[in-house]
Amino acid sequence: MIPKVPAWNRLRRRLTLTNLNSAVPLGLVFMALTVGMGIQLPARAMAAAAPPEAETAKAPEAAAWSAPDQVDAQKRAQEVVPFVAEVRDECKLCRQQRLRDEGLGVKDQSHSYLLLDSPIIKRTEDRYGPVRFMHSKHATITQDCALCHHFRPADESASETVRCSACHQDAFRQDHPERIGLKAAYHQQCIACHEEMAKGPVGCIGCHQKNAPDHKDLVQLPANPEPSQVTSECLRCHESAGKDMLSSAHWLWKGPSPFTLDHRKAVHHGKATTAVNNF
Amino acid sequence: MGISRRNFFKILSVAGAATATARTPARAWESQAPSEAYGCIVDLTRCIGCRKCEQACNEVNKLPPPDRSFEDLTVLDRKRRPDEKTFTVVNRYYSGRIDERDQLIPTFVKLQCMHCQDPACASACIVGALSKQENGAVNYDVSKCIGCRYCMVACPFEIPAYEYHDPITPRVMKCTFCYERVANEGKLPGCAEICPVEAITFGRRDTLLKVARDRIKENPGRYVDHIYGEHEAGGTSWMYLSAQPFEKLGFVTLPDHPMPRLAETIQHSLYSYLWSPIVLFGMLSGIMWAFRGKGERQEDHEGGNL
Amino acid sequence: MSHHHAAPTHSKFWTPGVVALAFVAAVGLVAIIARYIGGIGYVSNLSTARPWGLWIGVDVASGVALAAGGFTTAFLAHILGKHYYEPVVRPALLTAMLGYTFVVLGLLVDIGRSWAIWKPMIYWNFNSVLFEVAMCVMFYLNVLYIEFLPMVIERFKGRVRLPGAPDALNRAIDSLLALADKVLSKIMWVFIIAGVVLSCMHQSSLGALMLIAPTKLHPLWYTPILPLLFLTSAIAVGYPMVVFEATLATTSLKLDSEMKILTPLTRFTVFLLGIYLALKVGDMVIRKTYVYLLDGTSQTNAFLIEMVIGVLAPWLMLLSPKVRQSRRWLFIACTMVVGGVLLNRVNVFVVGYRPPVSETNYFPSIGEVAITAGLIAGLMLIYRFLVTHLPVLNKPEKEVIA
Numbered sequence: 001m002i003p004k005v006p007a008w009n010r011l012r013r014r015l016t017l018t019n020l021n022s023a024v025p026l027g028l029v030f031m032a033l034t035v036g037m038g039i040q041l042p043a044r045a046m047a048a049a050a051p052p053e054a055e056t057a058k059a060p061e062a063a064a065w066s067a068p069d070q071v072d073a074q075k076r077a078q079e080v081v082p083f084v085a086e087v088r089d090e091c092k093l094c095r096q097q098r099l100r101d102e103g104l105g106v107k108d109q110s111h112s113y114l115l116l117d118s119p120i121i122k123r124t125e126d127r128y129g130p131v132r133f134m135h136s137k138h139a140t141i142t143q144d145c146a147l148c149h150h151f152r153p154a155d156e157s158a159s160e161t162v163r164c165s166a167c168h169q170d171a172f173r174q175d176h177p178e179r180i181g182l183k184a185a186y187h188q189q190c191i192a193c194h195e196e197m198a199k200g201p202v203g204c205i206g207c208h209q210k211n212a213p214d215h216k217d218l219v220q221l222p223a224n225p226e227p228s229q230v231t232s233e234c235l236r237c238h239e240s241a242g243k244d245m246l247s248s249a250h251w252l253w254k255g256p257s258p259f260t261l262d263h264r265k266a267v268h269h270g271k272a273t274t275a276v277n278n279f
Numbered sequence: 280m281g282i283s284r285r286n287f288f289k290i291l292s293v294a295g296a297a298t299a300t301a302r303t304p305a306r307a308w309e310s311q312a313p314s315e316a317y318g319c320i321v322d323l324t325r326c327i328g329c330r331k332c333e334q335a336c337n338e339v340n341k342l343p344p345p346d347r348s349f350e351d352l353t354v355l356d357r358k359r360r361p362d363e364k365t366f367t368v369v370n371r372y373y374s375g376r377i378d379e380r381d382q383l384i385p386t387f388v389k390l391q392c393m394h395c396q397d398p399a400c401a402s403a404c405i406v407g408a409l410s411k412q413e414n415g416a417v418n419y420d421v422s423k424c425i426g427c428r429y430c431m432v433a434c435p436f437e438i439p440a441y442e443y444h445d446p447i448t449p450r451v452m453k454c455t456f457c458y459e460r461v462a463n464e465g466k467l468p469g470c471a472e473i474c475p476v477e478a479i480t481f482g483r484r485d486t487l488l489k490v491a492r493d494r495i496k497e498n499p500g501r502y503v504d505h506i507y508g509e510h511e512a513g514g515t516s517w518m519y520l521s522a523q524p525f526e527k528l529g530f531v532t533l534p535d536h537p538m539p540r541l542a543e544t545i546q547h548s549l550y551s552y553l554w555s556p557i558v559l560f561g562m563l564s565g566i567m568w569a570f571r572g573k574g575e576r577q578e579d580h581e582g583g584n585l
Numbered sequence: 586m587s588h589h590h591a592a593p594t595h596s597k598f599w600t601p602g603v604v605a606l607a608f609v610a611a612v613g614l615v616a617i618i619a620r621y622i623g624g625i626g627y628v629s630n631l632s633t634a635r636p637w638g639l640w641i642g643v644d645v646a647s648g649v650a651l652a653a654g655g656f657t658t659a660f661l662a663h664i665l666g667k668h669y670y671e672p673v674v675r676p677a678l679l680t681a682m683l684g685y686t687f688v689v690l691g692l693l694v695d696i697g698r699s700w701a702i703w704k705p706m707i708y709w710n711f712n713s714v715l716f717e718v719a720m721c722v723m724f725y726l727n728v729l730y731i732e733f734l735p736m737v738i739e740r741f742k743g744r745v746r747l748p749g750a751p752d753a754l755n756r757a758i759d760s761l762l763a764l765a766d767k768v769l770s771k772i773m774w775v776f777i778i779a780g781v782v783l784s785c786m787h788q789s790s791l792g793a794l795m796l797i798a799p800t801k802l803h804p805l806w807y808t809p810i811l812p813l814l815f816l817t818s819a820i821a822v823g824y825p826m827v828v829f830e831a832t833l834a835t836t837s838l839k840l841d842s843e844m845k846i847l848t849p850l851t852r853f854t855v856f857l858l859g860i861y862l863a864l865k866v867g868d869m870v871i872r873k874t875y876v877y878l879l880d881g882t883s884q885t886n887a888f889l890i891e892m893v894i895g896v897l898a899p900w901l902m903l904l905s906p907k908v909r910q911s912r913r914w915l916f917i918a919c920t921m922v923v924g925g926v927l928l929n930r931v932n933v934f935v936v937g938y939r940p941p942v943s944e945t946n947y948f949p950s951i952g953e954v955a956i957t958a959g960l961i962a963g964l965m966l967i968y969r970f971l972v973t974h975l976p977v978l979n980k981p982e983k984e985v986i987a
């Protein structure tokens with residue numbers, strides 16, 4: 001494979017300059033290319049929803065800016081607040097009624113965007129990335145705070161609603177065996193409600209990006225690999241992805257390519273016909 | 280032969296002495312269940328059938344990679360059993376319940392060793408390779424095992440599997456209750472730790488029973504009033520809560536008494552201090568002595584009088 | 586013990602029948618080699634739900650039951666002192682010795698870690714029925730070998746002539762044999778009684794093996810008195826087995842038919858088999874398991890065959906003196922009893938074993954059958970070899986051996 005360097009550069013410049021939001025896809029494309037050329041990247045960079053610092057290395061233009069609410073949410077997700085041991089014992093209806101009486105509602109929310117992520121969960125495992133949670137959107141649709149904020153701390157001075165991780169922390173606490181942990185609280189709440197409303201994802205990757213394992217150790221390539229070696233190394237594990245690729249438009253497309261040097265009039269130009277690593 | 284003969288006599292004489300000094304009648308059978316046993320409650324109303332427990336179990340026990348990925352949920356289309364490469368499996372059942380949109384509601388059932396309170400497998404094992412630990416786990420010690428597979432015959436839940444294709448050093452394979460992790464590393468069982476919805480609650484068995492009863496009491500409509508494993512086979516460390524009657528979900532109906540009770544009672548009442556063989560031996564010697572020399576005249580005893 | 590006239594038969598060894606047996610044994614050997622290369626799973630149909638199959642049902646359980654002739658005849662002739670029956674003791678003893686040897690060989694094939702078979706000697710689990718069975722079988726096998734020794738000594742005493750060995754050595758061995766003979770005849774009574782005690786223990790415990798699996802064994806067989814049933818059936822099958830085997834041996838080696846001994850011997854069987862039958866029927870009535878009898882499943886059919894053809898019919902036949910005096914009918918009746926007990930063991934360990942969760946069916950594979958058949962053929966070959974060369978069978982009265 002001979003990289004078409006000028007064309008590639010032009011494409012990259014166009015993407016990065018015109019559309020900041022494309023930072024993620026660009027990161028991907030770039031990574032795919034670098035991996036393809038035998039440069040091994042740290043694993044985290046393989047995750048599509050990679051946090052900004054992963055992109056800084058490759059696309060400096062994109063790292064300069066990050067949405068303030070994202071930064072906020074990240075910071076907030078890292079906090080561990082003191083455990084709320086006792087909650088006020090009230091039924092759901094009573095609570096809904098009381099919130100109405102006190103005039104508390106959707107308008108009072110202080111955070112419209114949250115990242116569901118916590119060191120509490122990371123202590124035991126780290127297989128999936130955080131979930132981006134549109135708090136305000138969920139509030140607007142359900143119009144019911146008590147759906148999720150189902151109890152309040154027994155302590156009168158505490159805020160009426162607290163974050164999930166105030167009451168739900170580690171699983172299987174000996175002092176509160178009935179209290180479920182944070183991970184289970186999230187999943188039980190989200191999945192059950194999504195199922196009940198027949199709305200919203202219920203599977204893993206509907207909400208999470210999967211943390212791909214560290215490919216640094218998985219990929220086994222010689223020092224200066226042939227392009228075809230690289231492809232077959234990918235296929236060693238991602239065989240079905242390879243098969244899917246063969247039925248994709250990307251692979252099957254054929255035709256003239258007016259912008260590609262030497263191939264302007266070739267009718268049979270296409271991944272499957274003139275690309276090199278099609279074995 | 281000489282040695283075994285001598286041993287034999289040694290055992291006989293020791294046992295004889297023991298019988299002479301302590302002719303106690305065999306005591307009633309008593310449960311050996313540890314008081315501080317840990318356990319798990321599997322709440323089938325929570326399980327979403329994601330197979331993450333299977334994956335974690337595979338990883339923490341360093342089992343061979345599965346034929347099909349753990350993310351492949353079509354595996355659930357077929358009922359599976361734990362085997363020599365899988366300590367735990369999740370099966371899907373449709374018990375006929377439907378939701379508002381007329382969809383069948385599935386119930387997922389995770390299977391693994393129940394870590395019985397008085398395990399039949401441990402009672403059966405010829406060498407005591409299987410044993411109930413203080414922390415509740417029924418542990419397997421491969422260095423003792425001879426591979427007779429009596430444990431598999433005995434287990435009422437049909438759990439232990441065997442490496443039938445290993446010609447020389449096959450092992451009995453079953454859930455370990457992550458014994459090493461729990462007892463020595465202070466961690467949680469792999470499956471309980473990873474379960475995203477805490478369908479598996481880990482804790483002291485007595486605490487768990489309280490938790491389970493509370494869950495049933497607080498949500499009477501959600502659960503059938505039965506904790507599977509509280510009494511089954513004398514009680515198990517792993518227990519289940521369900522919305523459906525357990526018979527509909529592939530659970531065996533078992534008696535409430537521990538499986539080993541009858542056999543152990545017979546064994547101990549007959550053979551404690553080897554009293555019965557010794558008595559029999561004495562009786563037979565007596566008979567032999569009494570009939571000594573009498574046989575000579577038996578020659579024609581059957582001749583024609585048929 | 587020395588006044589009957591057992592002698593080596595010295596008949597021709599390689600007859601067509603023997604060649605056929607050797608072939609079956611060779612096939613079995615090939616299967617055994619395959620088992621030690623590919624594992625148990627390679628030659629058998631055993632699975633998680635069906636961990637015990639043909640090998641345990643036939644090689645072990647039936648093998649032990651059918652070797653019961655050894656201790657029942659020893660009891661009769663030596664303990665009750667009815668020396669009239671002396672002539673059948675030796676062949677029965679030989680069968681028992683070979684039977685138990687093959688039980689152990691069968692076990693070696695069946696257990697996953699054959700090389701670890703000694704471990705129960707140091708790791709004891711007194712709760713385990715199997716532990717008790719194993720210990721008894723081990724001791725009993727030694728007892729049987731000791732009981733068999735006199736036959737070897739009798740054959741070689743005063744005649745030791747090792748090819749190429751110096752005279753002194755031959756004489757030394759000779760005197761050793763003489764000494765052993767003297768010592769053994771003094772203490773043999775201990776072993777005879779021990780043999781009976783050990784037999785009673787493990788014959789019954791073999792039945793207790795299944796008591797731990799109440800949900801798996803069909804209720805027609807699962808009963809708390811299973812150990813008692815195993816013991817009584819083993820005792821009952823002892824003499825019929827002697828008849829069966831004596832008839833086969835005397836026919837094939839063209840010896841005297843020994844009906845003079847066999848006919849009275851089976852009078853005891855009427856009584857013993859009657860006890861077994863009564864216990865079986867009584868148990869069925871008390872536990873009300875007769876409701877299953879006409880279910881028509883393979884289990885209930887196997888039970889009916891076992892009871893009717895294997896116990897009831899031969900018992901009724903043996904009631905008649907005519908049957909007991911006719912060589913052919915006696916053989917038929919005894920074969921039915923032997924078959925009935927064999928079927929009972931197979932039923933308890935294989936047919937009646939229904940794991941309720943997986944409900945898997947089991948049918949022995951070709952490899953399993955080959956190994957079992959091979960072991961039995963090997964057993965018969967050795968039997969024939971030993972009776973040819975050792976004083977086991979009664980000297981035929983008509984011919985005189987030079």
Ligand code: SF4
Pocket residue numbers: 392393394395398399400401417433434435436437438439453
């Ligand atoms: S479920 Fe079976 S293997 Fe597990 S402890 Fe109980 S008897 Fe043993």
Ligand code: SF4
Pocket residue numbers: 403404405406407408409423424425426427428429430431451
């Ligand atoms: S197979 Fe091993 S663990 Fe099972 S009963 Fe036999 S010796 Fe014990």
Ligand code: SF4
Pocket residue numbers: 335336337339340366367391453454455456457468469470471
């Ligand atoms: S307790 Fe451990 S061994 Fe048992 S199923 Fe869970 S992860 Fe597997």
